[in-house]
Amino acid sequence: xxxxxxxxxxxxxxxxxxxxxxxxxxxxxxxxxxxxxxxxxxxxxxxxxxxxxxxxxxxxxxxxxxxxxxxxxxxxxxxxxxxxxxxxxxxxxxxxxxxxxxxxxxxxxxxxxxxxxxxxxxxxxxxxxxxxxxxxxxxxxxxxxxxxxxxxxxxxxxxxxxxxxxx
Numbered sequence: 826x827x828x829x830x831x832x833x834x835x836x837x838x839x840x841x842x843x844x845x846x847x848x849x850x851x852x853x854x855x856x857x858x859x860x861x862x863x864x865x866x867x868x869x870x871x872x873x874x875x876x877x878x879x880x881x882x883x884x885x886x887x888x889x890x891x892x893x894x895x896x897x898x899x900x901x902x903x904x905x906x907x908x909x910x911x912x913x914x915x916x917x918x919x920x921x922x923x924x925x926x927x928x929x930x931x932x933x934x935x936x937x938x939x940x941x942x943x944x945x946x947x948x949x950x951x952x953x954x955x956x957x958x959x960x961x962x963x964x965x966x967x968x969x970x971x972x973x974x975x976x977x978x979x980x981x982x983x984x985x986x987x988x989x990x991x992x
Contacts, residue, residue, distance in 0.1 A: 831857035841922035844910035849927040853963040865991035877956040878988040888953040893945030901940040904931040932970040941965030
């Protein structure tokens with residue numbers, strides 16, 4: 826308070842041990858129970874869109890978009906699923922480590938601009954056209970961006986998406 830919009834319900838602890846010692850991480854996420862009066866399902870400003878409550882699995886070649894805090898509205902293409910352990914460096918004043926992930930998806934853009942940059946983590950990734958939610962951005966930069974697929978994350982953390990709220 827006075828600016829709290831919710832209370833932390835659950836988080837997934839990140840582990841920085843090499844994947845040969847523990848299984849690679851599948852998720853980088855936390856979930857809060859939002860105060861309904863403090864949030865809206867609208868993503869972005871005038872160029873935004875309502876959060877799609879339908880969730881689908883991503884696939885290679887899928888055209889997507891997201892609105893992030895740093896980069897705003899960007900579009901991209903799901904490149905490929907990364908099934909083997911991939912190291913993702915985390916650098917923050919309170920936490921610096923390399924975390925090994927598997928089951929994540931790589932995202933590219935057609936024009937070479939970044940799909941996401943630091944500060945965009947947590948952005949909801951949706952399909953272009955008939956919007957469907959497919960993932961959450963958790964890492965990215967000048968080359969590739971990465972997302973966690975939403976279907977297994979929603980099952981793990983037991984949540985649904987809400988549309989047409991406070992729009």
